[in-house]
Amino acid sequence: MNIKQFILIGKIEGISSLLLFFVAMPLKYMAGISEAVSIVGMAHGVLFLGYVASALLNGFERNWKLTSFLLLALASILPGGPLYLDPVVLKREGEMV
Secondary structure, three states, X not given: OOHHHHHHHHHHHHHHHHHHHHHHHHHHHHHOOOHXXXXXXXXXXXXXXXXXXXXXXXXXXHOOOHXXXXXXXXXXXXXXXXHHHHHHHHHHOOOOO
């Protein structure tokens, strides 16, 4: 898998998690619009799986360190995590950012 694709998936996944936590969930619980979580949540779930799969594929192909995998796993569960942890991990691994 291309590293540029991984970076793109990470950015989109990070944005989708921020949208889910800070837009869709407040809409659901403050305004009673539960559809927002259904739509954004589904998109985020698909992007999350794509991000994790992409991280694994790139890591195995490029022989990344185990600690890099752990940082990427942490990034995948933090709201917006890939937006700020991906550049750290990729720089550490000698990949272009």
